[in-house]
Amino acid sequence: MQNLTERDKKHVWHPLTQHKTHPNMLALSKAEGVMLFDEKGNEYIDGIASWYTCMYGHCNPYILKKVSAQMQQLDQVVFSGFTHEPAVKLSEELIKVLPKNQEKLFFSDNGSTATEVGIKMALQYHFNKGEKRNVLLAFEEGFHGDTFGAMSVSGLSVYNGPFEEHFIQVERIPVPTKDNIGDILAQLNCRLEKENVAGFIYEPLVQGAAAMKIHDGKGLNQILELLKKHDVLTIADEVMTGFGKTGRFFASDHLDLKPDIICLSKALTAGLVPMGLTTCTEEIYQAFYSDETAKGLFHGHTYTANPLACTAALAALELLQTKEIQENITNIANWHQQFDEEIRNYPKVANTRQLGVIYALDLDIKMERYGNLRDKLFHHFMDQGVFLRPLGNTIYILPPYVISKRQMEKIYEAIKSAIELV
Ligand SMILES: *Cc1c(COP(=O)(O)O)cnc(C)c1O
Numbered sequence: 485m486q487n488l489t490e491r492d493k494k495h496v497w498h499p500l501t502q503h504k505t506h507p508n509m510l511a512l513s514k515a516e517g518v519m520l521f522d523e524k525g526n527e528y529i530d531g532i533a534s535w536y537t538c539m540y541g542h543c544n545p546y547i548l549k550k551v552s553a554q555m556q557q558l559d560q561v562v563f564s565g566f567t568h569e570p571a572v573k574l575s576e577e578l579i580k581v582l583p584k585n586q587e588k589l590f591f592s593d594n595g596s597t598a599t600e601v602g603i604k605m606a607l608q609y610h611f612n613k614g615e616k617r618n619v620l621l622a623f624e625e626g627f628h629g630d631t632f633g634a635m636s637v638s639g640l641s642v643y644n645g646p647f648e649e650h651f652i653q654v655e656r657i658p659v660p661t662k663d664n665i666g667d668i669l670a671q672l673n674c675r676l677e678k679e680n681v682a683g684f685i686y687e688p689l690v691q692g693a694a695a696m697k698i699h700d701g702k703g704l705n706q707i708l709e710l711l712k713k714h715d716v717l718t719i720a721d722e723v724m725t726g727f728g729k730t731g732r733f734f735a736s737d738h739l740d741l742k743p744d745i746i747c748l749s750k751a752l753t754a755g756l757v758p759m760g761l762t763t764c765t766e767e768i769y770q771a772f773y774s775d776e777t778a779k780g781l782f783h784g785h786t787y788t789a790n791p792l793a794c795t796a797a798l799a800a801l802e803l804l805q806t807k808e809i810q811e812n813i814t815n816i817a818n819w820h821q822q823f824d825e826e827i828r829n830y831p832k833v834a835n836t837r838q839l840g841v842i843y844a845l846d847l848d849i850k851m852e853r854y855g856n857l858r859d860k861l862f863h864h865f866m867d868q869g870v871f872l873r874p875l876g877n878t879i880y881i882l883p884p885y886v887i888s889k890r891q892m893e894k895i896y897e898a899i900k901s902a903i904e905l906v
Contacts, residue, residue, distance in 0.1 A: 585765050
């Protein structure tokens with residue numbers, strides 16, 4: 485019998501992978517807490533919480549207990565015409581913690597579908613009101629997912645380049661800095677006179693796929709304020725930033741202006757099963773509420789509001805609000821700051837940034853996003869027993885909330901030795 489890595493090559497096609505240059509997948513056999521274990525018994529600290537999902541640790545016993553009980557009760561049902569306790573309860577619990585203007589929740593399957601639904605809500609909102617608004621605004625380096633609407637509003641890159649001709653109509657603006665905000669607002673002012681902008685989609689404060697770029701909250705507030713004056717719907721993509729990552733419940737909680745629509749996924753279900761959510765204000769919901777059937781939102785996925793996913797989300801929400809988790813979020817932010825003081829003056833470190841449990845540094849070296857030097861860094865981390873995925877010359881950490889100080893120190897040590905290596 486061949487090992488898993490060899491068997492994998494025969495039929496499996498992996499995401500974000502050029503198989504010719506990267507043929508070998510590491511076979512993992514187990515995960516527990518913040519640790520990943522491979523087939524050979526090597527262990528790795530999951531320094532990015534498996535793409536920011538498993539924030540309460542892998543195979544969290546509390547979440548498993550709740551979901552296994554739900555599994556024996558009600559597994560999956562159609563969500564048009566039917567409803568169930570886990571979905572209703574989740575709506576009640578989430579409304580308590582979401583920004584105050586949010587009233588309705590629309591369920592889907594993942595982060596891309598959550599943003600896709602947000603985009604469709606914004607476009608159909610104006611359509612239902614009889615206004616012809618067909619352009620979306622987005623940030624230049626944003627990332628909103630891999631389906632067509634989501635791809636269209638993402639920044640141009642290797643991810644979406646081949647499909648550019650098929651995009652929905654989008655206009656991209658730079659992220660705000662203290663220096664460019666005046667220009668951005670001036671350009672937007674001219675642009676908005678045309679009155680055909682339906683919505684603006686943005687990752688509030690932190691752009692994950694752009695390598696954890698953090699932008700100016702004041703500038704973002706000013707942009708949102710201007711857009712609201714022109715009835716442009718604002719769509720906060722909190723798929724990455726949601727559920728405590730930035731030190732607040734949602735990144736939008738750091739801002740004065742509240743979004744009309746919020747997209748959620750990733751940590752929503754704590755990494756156990758996929759689910760997406762698009763939440764919105766009563767005003768948006770009312771634009772679809774009508775005696776005319778066709779004014780409804782005719783979007784639906786087979787697994788909408790899957791009871792197991794809703795149960796995982798409820799358990800995760802409970803954990804997030806415990807004193808232990810809240811305290812450790814503060815601890816992680818403090819450890820990052822101490823590490824930052826040590827490292828930010830290293831000659832090879834060009835700049836560093838931090839918000840909540842998110843920490844990133846750029847090396848003072850030109851590197852391709854998926855090039856050889858980046859791979860060398862990745863393998864160095866794995867050799868040290870740490871799973872991090874550098875993006876070009878950016879090294880970032882986004883650890884599970886349950887990580888210990890000792891485990892965090894192991895990650896910091898691995899980063900320091902990686903910097904020596906390049
Ligand atoms: C990951 C991500 C998405 C896409 O989510 P998927 O579940 O991978 O489809 C969208 N927006 C942001 C900000 C993300 O980080």
